[in-house]
Amino acid sequence: MPIWTDQPPQDTEDQAFALLRIPPTPGYKVLITSPGILGTNTHYWKGRTTPCEPDNCEACAEGAGYRWHGYFAGLRQSDRLHGLYEVPAAAAAALHDFARKVGTLRGCLAVFRRLGNRPNGRLLVTTQPYDLKAIELPPPPDVAKIMAHIWQTAIKNPPTARTTDRGRVLQIAGNGQHHKQTAS
Numbered sequence: 001m002p003i004w005t006d007q008p009p010q011d012t013e014d015q016a017f018a019l020l021r022i023p024p025t026p027g028y029k030v031l032i033t034s035p036g037i038l039g040t041n042t043h044y045w046k047g048r049t050t051p052c053e054p055d056n057c058e059a060c061a062e063g064a065g066y067r068w069h070g071y072f073a074g075l076r077q078s079d080r081l082h083g084l085y086e087v088p089a090a091a092a093a094a095l096h097d098f099a100r101k102v103g104t105l106r107g108c109l110a111v112f113r114r115l116g117n118r119p120n121g122r123l124l125v126t127t128q129p130y131d132l133k134a135i136e137l138p139p140p141p142d143v144a145k146i147m148a149h150i151w152q153t154a155i156k157n158p159p160t161a162r163t164t165d166r167g168r169v170l171q172i173a174g175n176g177q178h179h180k181q182t183a184s
């Protein structure tokens, strides 16, 4: 028998947010709803991005490198989908500049492109204030909470070993574990 409830669970809304990848399409626009960037050091570890946790970090213990990533929420301009975005430090600096000048990142229209229009090309961004009389922005979601949920879900569902476009999977003799190595 199912257990019926007369209202959705409290945290459904935050869990519904997805981390959206900024495509190589030039002119990809996001109307930012977060008041600022929230960033942390991350590892690319065991085939996925994981946060670096100062205490007892498995990736650090094994000498993995780390990169800072900034996160924010925004409406995709094409269809108003409210999602989360991840940007490297250089792009985050441009967004932070906007927030410093205007007083908030909320209401910033960020226009992205990637160098060479390549999927992994360096992310470039220009910013402009958006006319907020034309739209009522939804409240900003709790970015740290959603990212914690996304990362936890990834831990529970580890990627299966497979060959990817940028790397190859090596079978390490002896322990049976798969290790991904970026092709040089």
Ligand SMILES: [Zn+2]
Residues within 6 Å of the ligand: 043, 051, 052, 053, 057, 058, 059, 060, 061, 066
């Ligand atoms: Zn770490």
